Structure formats: C-alpha cells, structure tokens
Amino acid sequence: MGASSSTEQNVSREQREVESLAASTGSISLLQNAFSKLADPQTNAIPLQSLQKCFSLNYKNKECEALKIPDCHLGLLDHLGPSMVDLFFVTDKGGVNWVEFVRGYLKCCGRMPVSALLKTLLRLFAAAGVKAGIPLKLEFEAIDDGDYKVSGLLLPIDVLMFLWMCWTMLWNSRTWRVLKEREYLYLPDISPLVLSAVVSCAEGGSGLELWDCDISSLGVQLPAGKFLTWMLTTVPNLTECFTQFVNARLQNFAISEQDVLESSNSSSREISPEKECSSYLLTCGRAWGISLTIRGTISEEILKPYFPSDGDAKDENLLYRSSLHGKGLNRFWSNIEGYLGPLLLLISATGDAQEDNTNIRKWIICALTHQGFENRDMFYGNSGTLYAICPVFHAFSPSGKERNFVYSHLHPTGRVYEPHPKPVGIAFGGTNGNERVYMDEDFAKATVRHHAIDKTYHHGPLFPNQGFLPVEALILEVEVWGLGGRKAREIQLSYKKREDLFTEQRRKVDLKTFASWEDSPEKMMMDIMADPNRVQREDR
Structure with missing residues (x-):
C-alpha cells in the first residue's frame, strides 16, 4: 500500500518529495491511517465517492443567532465535499492513489503563506457556489508555483455566505464527535464582520446607514483584491477553520467505526440555541470575530463556551x-x-x-x-x-x-x-x-x-x-x-479565599492582648472628665 511503501527501495522520487513535505506538517501518520481506512485494498486507491463522503457536510437542522439564513446557503454546504475533491485531488480510473492523496492534502494544509491559503478558501467557495447554482463573479488565473490571481466582485451576501462556510467548517471540526445531533448547525450573527468588509472594500461604503443595514439587500460591490487584503489585515486566522476541518475529518475517518461510536456515546453533548442566543455582550458571532484576529490559547479560550464541553464554560x-x-x-x-x-x-x-x-x-x-x-x-x-x-x-x-x-x-x-x-x-x-x-x-x-x-x-x-x-x-x-x-481562575479563587481569611482575622478582637481596665487610656480620660481639677500622679 502507498502508505507503507515509502520504506521500500523502489519508492519514486515524487513520492519521497510529497511525503517529506507532509512530514514537515506533522501529519504523515494521520495521512497514512486515513489512507489505509479509505483505500480499496484491490486498487490501492481511495474511491472517489469515499473521499467525497469524507469531506461532505449534511446539516438539516440549522439555527441562526439573528440573521435570516439564505436558501442558497444550504445548497452551498451540500456541495462542499465534492468541490474539495474536484479542486485539490487528482483522480484516475481506480480513484485517488497515495501520492495524489498526499499532494491534495498539501494543497489544503501544506506550509504556504496566509494569502495563498485565503485564495484557496475563495476558490473552494467559488467552486461550491457554482455547483449550488449561485451566480458568483469571482475569477481565478493560475500563475507560477500553483498560486492564483483573484479578480472579480463580491456582494455583501456573498461575503456572509463565505464567512458562514468557514464557520461551518470550524463548527464541524469541534462538534462532529461530541454532539448527539450531528445534523444540527448553529450559525452566529456575523453582521459586524460583513459590514467591516463592506466599509473597507466598497466605494462609498462608509456612507451607509450601518445600524439598520439589511445585508441581503445591499447592492454594493466589493473588489476581490480588496476583500483579500481585508482578510489579511482583519481576520488572518480565518485559514485555521479550513485546516482544522480537513485534519478533523481525516482523523475521524482514520479511526475505526467502533471507536467513533464509543466516543460519541461517552462524550455526546446537546446544545440548545437558547444558550447561545443569550443577552451577553459577548455573543458567539462577536467572540468568533475576535478569535479570528489572534492565535494561540486565547483564541481557543474565547470560543470555548460556544462548543460542547463537560462544564459550563x-x-x-x-x-x-x-x-x-x-x-x-x-x-x-x-x-x-x-x-x-x-x-x-x-x-x-x-x-x-x-x-x-x-x-x-x-x-x-x-x-x-x-x-x-x-x-x-x-x-x-x-x-x-x-x-x-x-x-x-x-x-x-x-x-x-x-x-x-x-x-x-x-x-x-x-x-x-x-x-x-x-x-x-x-x-x-x-x-x-x-x-x-x-x-x-x-x-x-x-x-x-x-x-x-x-x-x-x-x-x-x-x-x-x-x-x-x-x-x-x-x-x-x-x-x-x-x-x-x-x-x-483557580489562582484567583485561592487569592480571594486568602483575602477573606485576612479580613475575618482583622474583625476578631482578642481581649487578652489588651491591658486591664485600670491601666487603660479610656479609664484615665473618663476620670479626667469626671473631675478635671483632681491631681493625677503617675506611679513610678
């Protein structure tokens, strides 16, 4: 099998190169396990339908934080898996072989500039939009080293669907194995993010009435080049949604079906829309927008309350x-x-x-x-x-x-x-x-x-x-x-307990630490007030 033939003497130079690049990402073992589970033993290749199923989404129950969900959005998500396979994986008669499987993964999650990954996301969005019948005006021109030049225009509703596609991939990677109702999708209100792109990219966008703005009816056009610049400067962490989705889907299909069932039964969680649509200032959409500007543990921590967990984060x-x-x-x-x-x-x-x-x-x-x-x-x-x-x-x-x-x-x-x-x-x-x-x-x-x-x-x-x-x-x-x-949080709680202990100790009065009443200053002052002319002699 291709996943195990890299140690043999007859390994081609092409295979060594792609395996070396995959090893640099730290995902070579993941790819080997996924390929062994998805590939047909007779052809030593992954059937086209199996690979499409690996990346396909099937959400029938969808809830939104505030906005009305466009009808075409459901069709866009339905075509996400087939569009990924058509764009990034080269198939032959038997399916996708080991080399092309690794090469396709590198096109999605390989080491490349953030701008190249954002262009990859736009290409995926455009391809899924074409399959869903959405009239997009995006054009891509291939240049050297697999890079693309993006041109054309986007409408605000296109930006909304593009960002929702990225959120859906992140949602799927976080909830696929822990959510009981796998067909449930929660979409946050991301109107401020869409309006940010409109103000930054569209001519005259700053003159719009931004408080009562219906994104679905906005007819302003956003140049694709300016939109790409906006993503680079405002939401550079958007590419993590795509890479996490690809790795999570491969990891889910790399393990056995029994492990999937046991994991789902032991850690399944339910999410109620009422919990997300709360009155807090930090809503799900606002938290996601902030997380797209930062990396590391802070980005993970700010989104933790909006995904299934054991506790009430x-x-x-x-x-x-x-x-x-x-x-x-x-x-x-x-x-x-x-x-x-x-x-x-x-x-x-x-x-x-x-x-x-x-x-x-x-x-x-x-x-x-x-x-x-x-x-x-x-x-x-x-x-x-x-x-x-x-x-x-x-x-x-x-x-x-x-x-x-x-x-x-x-x-x-x-x-x-x-x-x-x-x-x-x-x-x-x-x-x-x-x-x-x-x-x-x-x-x-x-x-x-x-x-x-x-x-x-x-x-x-x-x-x-x-x-x-x-x-x-x-x-x-x-x-x-x-x-x-x-x-x-634990350090703060221990600090508060220590402060409460000090406060309680200061409130307590130990009478043994004081002298007798005859020697106290209070008695002396009372005696003076009772008879001011009396001579007070100090005992020595």
Whole structure:
C-alpha cells in the first residue's frame, strides 16, 4: 500500500518529495491511517465517492443567532465535499492513489503563506457556489508555483455566505464527535464582520446607514483584491477553520467505526440555541470575530463556551457583569482582583450624554489585555488590542510607538492629600486626562476621544460617525471575561479565599492582648472628665 511503501527501495522520487513535505506538517501518520481506512485494498486507491463522503457536510437542522439564513446557503454546504475533491485531488480510473492523496492534502494544509491559503478558501467557495447554482463573479488565473490571481466582485451576501462556510467548517471540526445531533448547525450573527468588509472594500461604503443595514439587500460591490487584503489585515486566522476541518475529518475517518461510536456515546453533548442566543455582550458571532484576529490559547479560550464541553464554560469565564454584580469600580474590582491572565472588557453605550437625541444608536467596543488589572495611577501593560464590535467590527492592534495600554486606578485607601489627584476609573490608550477610552468610577459615562491623541493603538473610529470631538456616552452594560483558562481562575479563587481569611482575622478582637481596665487610656480620660481639677500622679 502507498502508505507503507515509502520504506521500500523502489519508492519514486515524487513520492519521497510529497511525503517529506507532509512530514514537515506533522501529519504523515494521520495521512497514512486515513489512507489505509479509505483505500480499496484491490486498487490501492481511495474511491472517489469515499473521499467525497469524507469531506461532505449534511446539516438539516440549522439555527441562526439573528440573521435570516439564505436558501442558497444550504445548497452551498451540500456541495462542499465534492468541490474539495474536484479542486485539490487528482483522480484516475481506480480513484485517488497515495501520492495524489498526499499532494491534495498539501494543497489544503501544506506550509504556504496566509494569502495563498485565503485564495484557496475563495476558490473552494467559488467552486461550491457554482455547483449550488449561485451566480458568483469571482475569477481565478493560475500563475507560477500553483498560486492564483483573484479578480472579480463580491456582494455583501456573498461575503456572509463565505464567512458562514468557514464557520461551518470550524463548527464541524469541534462538534462532529461530541454532539448527539450531528445534523444540527448553529450559525452566529456575523453582521459586524460583513459590514467591516463592506466599509473597507466598497466605494462609498462608509456612507451607509450601518445600524439598520439589511445585508441581503445591499447592492454594493466589493473588489476581490480588496476583500483579500481585508482578510489579511482583519481576520488572518480565518485559514485555521479550513485546516482544522480537513485534519478533523481525516482523523475521524482514520479511526475505526467502533471507536467513533464509543466516543460519541461517552462524550455526546446537546446544545440548545437558547444558550447561545443569550443577552451577553459577548455573543458567539462577536467572540468568533475576535478569535479570528489572534492565535494561540486565547483564541481557543474565547470560543470555548460556544462548543460542547463537560462544564459550563460560560459561567466560568464570566468574571464581571454590571447588571449582575452592580455598577461601579468597587464592584468591578471585587470580581476581577487577583485574576492574572488575559482579560476581555466589553462596554455597551449609547448616545452622547450632553445631547438629547433619541435617534442615537447603541454601540459596543472592547479591549483585550494580556494581563490582569492593577491599581496604579499611571498607564501600564505589555500588549493589548482595542476592538470596535458593533455595529461594525474593527481591530486596532498596538502601534509600537507608546505602551499606554491600560489604566485602572481606585481611590487611595489612606487619607493622603494629593495636590494633583489622578483620575479614578479605567482607560485604554492616550495619556492621563486625554485617554482614548475612559470609564468613570461609577460606570455611568464613557468618554471616547479621536484616535489622534493615542499613539498606543492603531488609528480608526471606534463607532460610526465618531467625529473629532470627544464623545461622552451613557454606559448600558460592562462585561469582563477571563481568558486565562482554568488555572488563572483557580489562582484567583485561592487569592480571594486568602483575602477573606485576612479580613475575618482583622474583625476578631482578642481581649487578652489588651491591658486591664485600670491601666487603660479610656479609664484615665473618663476620670479626667469626671473631675478635671483632681491631681493625677503617675506611679513610678
């Protein structure tokens, strides 16, 4: 068999090359196991139908967070598996042999630039769209080394379906073996991501009414080249959805059917749409958008509540919510103090506090910090990112010019006179008195200033039509999510237990530590008040 013939003397040079490239990705054993399970022993090749079934999706029960699901989206997903095989795997009369199987895998998950992987995703989307009868206007021109030049136009509804296709692949890779109802698909509301692409790519996109915008009826056209640039700068982690899907599907088919059944029966979970469509500021779609901008454990942790798990990860990660724990810096501090891992703080606000305008809409911004909050009268931090979440998604990474990432200052505990007191509240970016985002100590107002005063984060508006003047908005809700995992949460709980123990010890009064009543200062003062003229003699 091809998977085992690499150790023989008659191995071709072509086979050695593709196996070497597959070994560099760390997936050679996975490919060997998958090929041995899928291949026909007589032809030593994978039948075309078996390979299509390996990558096919079959979702009949679909729920969406907010948007109406287009009818053509179901057909697009149905043609995903056959389109993958047609694009990346070369077949002969007997099917797909070992060399072509490995080569097809490298076209999907091999070591290549992010831009090449994004073009691969667009090619897959276009091929599945053609099979589903969707009139797409994307064109691909082959150039050297298997790279492609992308041209043409996309509509906002095309962007929505493309992003949903990527989410579906991620959902399938995370839930296929642990979800009881395998035909169930949950689609998040990703309107802010789509509008971000529209504003960045379309001519005149910034002039749209972004709060009440129906994506399905938008007729603006997005050049494919600009859309590719937007993906590279805004959601570079989108390629992980595709690579995780390919590896997960091969891994699922590489194991025996008995192992699949045992694994499904032992770890099956159910997901109710009501759990996902909650009133939290950090919804599934917003969490996915943030995860597409970062890599590593933080990206995994922010999405953990929206996939099946043994515990209620949502309640574990939520550290503070103003409507639940109470507004104000003191309530905020009592819930986040001692948490030393990455934190995500979200602010929902509306309008201008100085104006009486009923037409002003709600917006949501957030800040990601890679360390816990500290009570300091100056800016601190090593890294962080600002996000515009709603109604349009934008990420503002560090600029590298300054390091004023976070400011969090409480009232000093001691009664010390301060001739120039520092502001009490929470801020991100800018300088003291000129913060880019500032929340007062009561969590009643949020002040957002123009990006020109901030050299820490990249420039850009935090909500549509922000303008140059500072905006004082009314805060509706504040949330803080811990992204440091279970270990950071356990450290915080141990810290709180220790603080509670110290507080309890300070409340207790040990009478044995005091002297007798006759020698106490209180008795002396009472005697003086009773007879001020009496001479008090000190015994020596």
